[in-house]
Amino acid sequence: MERILGRSGGFLPQFDRGAGTRFNMHYCPGCGHGVLHKLIAEAIEEFGIKDRTILISPVGCAVFAYCYFDCFGISVPHGRAPAVGTGLSRSNPESVVISYQGDGDLGAIGFNELIHAANRGENMTVLFVNNAIYGMTGGQMAPTTLTGSRTMTSPTGRTIAHDGYPLKVAELVAELPAPVYVERVALSTGPRILAARKALRKAIRNTMERKGFSLVEFLSGCPVNMKLDAAGMIDYLETKMTGYFPLGCLKDVSASTPSAAALPAPEYGSAAVMETLIGGNDVLRTRKTNFRNLSAFFDKERRLKIAGAGGQGVLSFGMVLAAMAGLRNFNVTYLPAYGPEMRGGTAGCSVVFSRERIASPVADSNCNLLVALNQPSLERYLPELKPTGILVFDSSVVKPPPLGKRQRGYSVNAAELALELGEPRCANSILLGALGKVMNELFLEGEDRADFQRVVEEAVKLCFAGKPRVAELNLKAYQLGLEHAVSRR
Template identity: 45%
Template sequence: MAEKVLTKAASFYDVYERKSGAQDVTHYCPGCGHGVLHKLIAEAIDDFGIRDQTIFISPVGCSVFAYYYFRVGNIQVAHGRAPAVATGIKRTHPESIVISYQGDGDLAAIGGNNILQAANRGEKITVFFINNAIYGMTGGQMAPTTLIGQRTTTTPRGRTAANEGFPLKMCELISTLESPIYVERVALTDPKNTSKVRRAVRKALRNQIENKGFSFVEVLSACPSGWKMTSVQAKQWMVDNLLPQFPLGVFKDVSKELEPSERSKVVFSTENMNELLNIPSEENIRTDVPKPLTKFQNPRIILAGFGGQGILMLGLGLAQAGMQAGYHVSWIPSYGPEMRGGTANCHVILSEERIGSPTVSKPTVLVAMNLPSLEKFESQVEPGGLIIYDSSLINQSPKRKDVKVLGIPATEMADNLGNTRIANMIVLGAYIAITGIMPKDVVVDALPIFIKHKKLIPLNVQAIEKGMAFVDKNNGHA
């Protein structure tokens, strides 16, 4: 307190233009602690020269109108949410000084989780927690910090531990967390304690100026209106009742162990977007792929089998290659009850036209890799359609006579190639061979997109070729 004059801080607006009624006085009741804490904060903002960077967050409570007074950036927020909003603004403007100013109901009741989590994340903000053991703004209801036996409008016979539990001790709770760097409880009682409040305010702000971490200052404060006392009686009541319940002191302070660092701004850049977002930049759609025979055009495909047979991957490969071949394509994993029971299926459409329904109710092509799949979907295939099934695992032929059927021992062929899981690519080879929907080179070009392990690509190519060769040998082009 070295200044030669103590007067209204420059970090208060000269005239409270946002306030209706008298614009030279606050809305606070006589003897309210908020005004004093406001003065201490404004004085510190002045002294540290941080007014331009300071962002003050006022949630619901008597201090919801703090933005009437503080000549800084102001954000008024929902009840209890100040720490979350503070997180948002601080992350977008790390160079700012963010003050979350909260009452007991706001911080310890409705916003209890918000404050714990922001503290636990170590948000580099400063929290001032006014604890006056009552809801002031709404007319004196019980707060989470209301004392046992204390009468409020919602504890008319006094708070009982049996009904409402005990008063919450926020400093004690928050100081158990690893991230907070400074946690102290102070009290606006006599001048000696008030000067400790002043020191705590300044320390908590300095911690943020030096970019050190999360600081939390609980300020015990009088609410003469809520307590139904004179201002002078209220101070005495604090000493007699609040202080024994909420012991003053530093609960945690590791700020000295931390080096100050720069509060740097977020830089917006659009450099190398495609590379960073893994978006293809080079031409990858062919326009020279010949159309297949009419009956194989615009296929609506259901692919089905056991989980683990690579059914979804097979569908993806088909869609990826189909896209590169110039078709409209869609791929959708199965939704609905059939997802259960270890079966996997997906719907793929390749089309000359824009695709309507992405789900396939009447497939023109069914790829069945196990018996349940064949039994489930065989009847749905459109007349004139195509069924490809893995004859190594399905030992009965489809009953349908009005569709083209290809049985291919894909699993056995895959085993012969040394990898059972490559059966899906054998089927893919067979499908393109039998329909001529696209040439092999389009599929081979597409492989690196949907096959993560690059060293498996040659094996996949081999599998596709085996599938194609099987069709050429056993079935011929349709």
């Protein structure tokens, strides 16, 4: 008896929901989440996988699931659990990734993530709690709400004409070739809960043995939002829910599926990235590792933000910078922002380079260098420039802003000079010249200055390969920027 009533070792010794709470669980009486939590905790304990399990909590009533289990836990945005689970599972092949999701989380906002993770056969267990309602937010219609059900958003009852058919998630997943195990169970009566326990364990075992993707759908009660008492809830599950969502195993090829080896970790060395971006090129094969007199600038990870309007050459500016870093054997990332920006709004890209591995390719905050090609971009990103950061801007279109004590500013009237050159689109390369001036004045000495000039030329030629006249024009523009850029302080 104690075994059944006691707290499983898969649970934390204390459910810490913060001071002042009256209850030691945040689920309503009769809720299926609590029952499923117990089954999960028991499996984690009995399989001895506390140190391998990563339980992904959903957005929904089980949002605090990580407060209960004595294993690793992670909370993710609404519906994103299978996408996050993919990363967790691939980068930690030994882990047992369990994605815990409700019908709103999995069947609505996150259905895309779910179906693609299933289709890829990611090694994870998905526990799908189908209570046919958005429980947490107070009872709105879910994709699995039964036809005729009255909810906050279907006050006269769900209709097929208006809302479509209740979504049979398990059937859809079972149709895919990749998943190894798909079963639907119910958290209703004692025998049903025992069957649910068995299904849950099979799925978790599959993940432990790296057999691929398993999904168990749990028909579950939300008595509060269904406005039913405990007996009425069980009756609803046993008649209405199982009537539309038949229980049973929809697919099981676990026994004949071999354990899959972990995917090899991808290598993003600068050489591979450059080959991919620019293709085979002799310059790549002869490149050198220069900047030997490493200044403080090249020693650390550097995050550069280039921002302006669509059509100003912001993205090719970033491309040239990324090529320069790659040509001198830095690890480098280049992240352009496409989309409506291309129609004349703001456009931007991030370039991050480092001697070490790069954690994030986004330089939208805490950037070391900001190149602003128009006023809105300056206003948007200047607050994100580090206190020791450097600003380079086009003084023909940007008002010189006040800078922090340790910040430095350089400007050049790029748009005007580009007009004089007869090619307004070259303003970006004139600003690249201003950046050359920054490097010469603040960071580079002796032979490294000459090498910087060389790497600019190599990078421009690479990025405009097949267009020698354009490359030549841009190098001319670079030279103009180098000559005309001025330090603002």
